[in-house]
Amino acid sequence: FINMIKKNHFAKSLEERKEEVENIKKKYPDKVFIYLEKNKNCKNIDEIDKHKYLCPKDMFFNQFIYIVRKRLKITDKQSIIFFINNSIPNPNTSMQELYEKNKNIDEFLYIKYSGENFFG
Numbered sequence: 001f002i003n004m005i006k007k008n009h010f011a012k013s014l015e016e017r018k019e020e021v022e023n024i025k026k027k028y029p030d031k032v033f034i035y036l037e038k039n040k041n042c043k044n045i046d047e048i049d050k051h052k053y054l055c056p057k058d059m060f061f062n063q064f065i066y067i068v069r070k071r072l073k074i075t076d077k078q079s080i081i082f083f084i085n086n087s088i089p090n091p092n093t094s095m096q097e098l099y100e101k102n103k104n105i106d107e108f109l110y111i112k113y114s115g116e117n118f119f120g
Helices: 014-027 061-072 095-102
Strands: 031-038 052-056 078-083 109-117
Touching: 014 031, 031 095, 061 078, 061 095, 095 109
Parallel strands: 031 109
Antiparallel strands: 031 052, 078 109
């Protein structure tokens, strides 16, 4: 699991983002390109420190969830929910399958997260 360089992603044009992915694909052809962001209405979970990720194509989404939970230091009392194109993905789906079905025109897979306190 490789973290990409942290830069202001949306300050770049569509063409710049596409070019970024093309350059990365040459170096890491076995990875998918993820952009993770907090849902703007989420108040109870912090902003993650890195937004861009390279994930192995054969990684499952539940493994990605585990990594994000650790990075955000989510407590046992907190739940985190992930959305891709406004739907909740199956945790047993490979990152490659999610990527191929849901990637954006700029070649990134955009994933949003939000949280809830279930026990208090």
